[in-house]
Amino acid sequence: MTGTTQDDYTDRYARRVRGMTTSEIRALFAVASRPEVVSLAGGSPYIAALPLDAVGEMMGRLASELGTTSLQYGIGQGTIELRERICEVMALSGIDASTGASPDDVVVTVGGQQALDLVARLFLDPGDVVLAEGPTYVGALGVFQAAQAQVRHMAMDADGLIPEALEAAIAEAGGRAKFLYTIPTFQNPAGVTLTDERRERILDICERHRLLVIEDDPYGTLSFEGEAPRPLRARRRDGILYLSTFSKTFAPGLRVGWILAPHAVREKLVMASEANILCPSAFAQGAVTQYLSTMPWRQQIKTYREVYRERRDALLDALADLMPAGTTWTRPGGGLFVWATLPEGLDSKAMMPRAIAARVAYVPGTGFYADGTGGGNMRLNFSFPPPSRIREGVRRLAGVMEQELAM
Ligand code: PMP
Secondary structure (H helix, E strand, C coil): CCCCCCCCCHHHCCHHHHCCCCCHHHHHHHHHCCCCCEECCCCCCCHHHCCHHHHHHHHHHHHHCCHHHHCCCCCCCCCHHHHHHHHHHHHCCCCCHHHCCCHHHEEEECHHHHHHHHHHHHHCCCCCEEEEEECCCHHHHHHHHHCCCEEEEEEEECCEECHHHHHHHHHHHCCCEEEEEECCCCCCCCCCCCCHHHHHHHHHHHHHCCCEEEEECCCCCCECCCCCCCCHHHCCCCCEEEEEECCCCCCHHHCCEEEECCHHHHHHHHHHHHHHHCCCCHHHHHHHHHHHHHCCHHHHHHHHHHHHHHHHHHHHHHHHHHCCCCCEECCCCECCEEEEECCCCCCHHHHHHHHHHCCEECEEHHHHCCCCCCCCEEEEECCCCCHHHHHHHHHHHHHHHHHHHHC
């Protein structure tokens, strides 16, 4: 017998796994990371802006001086030291003790992604409906699809999710909607922010229908013009699970995020997380705790804001100067992404191989809709490439689009 087999294991998978397909973004990363390609496709923070030597020394001390705890197992909810620090971070956005936030109701997760997975484990049965912005975060779509839920998208405009669209989607779901999943601030991928006035209206609608709100807020502190509107959780204490992460304000490689949950929900979240991972990494938690207690983390957020503001401006200027007529795009006040709408007749997914050949990458809009629509859009990232590369990337992209239009 050799090791070869004809079995492709198809009939052995669980039903929920059979419909799983690889994300377009992951497939693209392989080509987009080649050095000759200008990648506007990723979502990577500009880690070189961190004081890496100082972070390295801190990590060394974490092992040599605190190794008996930082290299040991920990508790499922996460260390109390980190949960207290997380409450300080949330207080920056107005989520503080006066709104009922407490370290006791924080659950530390393996990035924002595990936070989403725990939410799905707790609340979604197969066939349940999730209401989400259209477009929405691709990683959330993967989690909801794995839970065999149906995602119903609702329209946004420059002011974020449209309240009337939420009302209509709730009515249409006829009681099967389990929660609203929303990224109100510097939305991924659309780059838009829900206005104060709409925040209140959307909260009122959810309250009236007893619809749970999952507020995903990785980008709220990365504002380029003043402070962003206060999170939904800073306005109401009930009916909201607030999710965030250190991936964009510190470092995604550490994989540390969190959930602030209603007290009644917190214990089930911890049980679900223990079944999933036993406990979050003690070392990664120690690193974030040390970072927040011994290093100028507020200053670092300012540095990220400045770097990204300059790059956002470079992208917006390049788009205005170079894009073919009929192209439109959003103007994000923070975060990492611009959402572009292509001239009539262009298809971002079909165009992708030609773009790669022209050494530029983006994410086709289709990745951000559960139903595969969005071919007329693309997501452009500005946090990673320096301004000159961004401009070169847009120049290449505009060239490809002009060719497509001439075909
Ligand atoms: N939610 C949103 C809206 C995101 O954009 C991301 C990261 N791209 C995540 C969650 C996941 O974050 P993490 O890297 O911390 O898992």
